[in-house]
Amino acid sequence: MSENTRNLMNSPATIAPAKGKLGVLLVGLGAVSTTFIAGVEAIKRGLAQPIGSLTQLASIRLGKRTENRNPRINEFVPLADLDDLVFGAWDIFSDSAYDAAVHAGVLERDLLEQLKPALSKIKPMPAAFDQKYVKRLSGTNVKQGANKFELAEQIIADIEAFKKKNKCSRLVMVWCASTEIFLKETAQHKTIKSLEAAMKANHPSIAPSMLYAYAAIKCGVPFANGAPNLTVDIPAIRELAIQHNVPICGKDFKTGQTFLKTLIAPGLKSRMLGLDGWYSTNILGNRDGEVLDDPESFKTKEESKLSALEYILQPELYPTLYKDFSHVVRINYYPPRGDNKEGWDNIDIRGWLGYPMQIKVNFLCRDSILAAPLVLDLALFLDLAQRTGMRGIQEWLSFYFKAPMTAPQLYPEHDIFIQLMKLKNTLRHLKGEDLITHLGLEYYD
């Protein structure tokens, strides 16, 4: 065996079995959460297919191409079964999952009626909420407490009570609530001590999302951040996650326009085609669109959406092609479309001898239909990570995010093809299989 081949070998990790119920705690019971829950219930009943979900549909190649080993991911690694999932949620509105799904208007009434008994049982717990952080919303199903630390303690009590009542052996939490206003990391976010002191002092640098993340990690519950909020992306929470052996990941589900951007941009770069500009605009009419109509929430989203191209195209390495390209992202709230977002992209590219060309993309997507399978995969993979003893930031889940969290000294990987390779190689690594490098090592053996 050559040294190259030996270096790619590893021994399998010890993975605890996925025994018992897995509680999926969702912060926010809006369009994404209800489309996810209703989807799982429909799939369990054989009413629909889990399209868009890697954990349910994708296979993974193992060994050499000639070996013909391509198990499904869910046969290869031990993931929780859909029948073992139990759902819980918090929201500022007291609507059940059924009522919230009807309000969101994503899924057809026919399907929702068939799922009504299961969905009506899911009633949101009162939320830790402060309108300062989501200007366009106000609701009454909200916790009261002397300070933010007390609110976090109430969330901890909710988590413990949910686990007991539903006889769960494990839990995961996914933030599917509204996008909060843009916050920068401050001194209060540096250490666990400074974070707790700031919570007790009701400091403005502590957003409600941080209280959920803090509570989850204190309870040993993995946390995924589906919105672009700072939330778990601060040193204090990262330290807490390491201390409590909890996996975390984020930020901002990579669904519509940014998903397409991270498909197209690596392709342009692979052929060394230049970029002069990329103009993206959207119309969106759901509650998320309404929240993002507030400039302070939009700023959080904009930062997340803008980062992908810079990292993928590496203008510092390729100044001839990508220096100073202009990148504009707009979201316009337009109620008639509801959850059915329409995005337009105009991409000005340059080819041989600098000749200009244009690409136009018109994506008529369904926001929550694209996001729901991501919630499922993240819940199952975070649970797997925890049963494997992985803790802190799970970079191998970057595949799912617009602004992937990384260790502070590293830059994020945005190229979706590299992200997918990283995800699958992590699974191979866990099972002691050779990593696939596409090198064709047999030539060297």
Ligand SMILES: NC(=O)c1ccc[n+]([C@@H]2O[C@H](COP(=O)([O-])OP(=O)(O)OC[C@H]3O[C@@H](n4cnc5c(N)ncnc54)[C@H](O)[C@@H]3O)[C@@H](O)[C@H]2O)c1
């Ligand atoms: N759908 C997508 O494709 C997509 C992609 C990336 C990110 N996201 C993000 O996912 C999140 C959810 O999107 P959505 O379309 O379901 O939005 P939504 O407005 O339908 O649902 C969000 C819910 O969160 C609730 N909420 C707000 N603050 C809360 C708090 N502090 N505690 C508990 N509940 C709270 C709201 O009342 C609302 O019901 C948004 O932040 C959105 O930006 C969505």
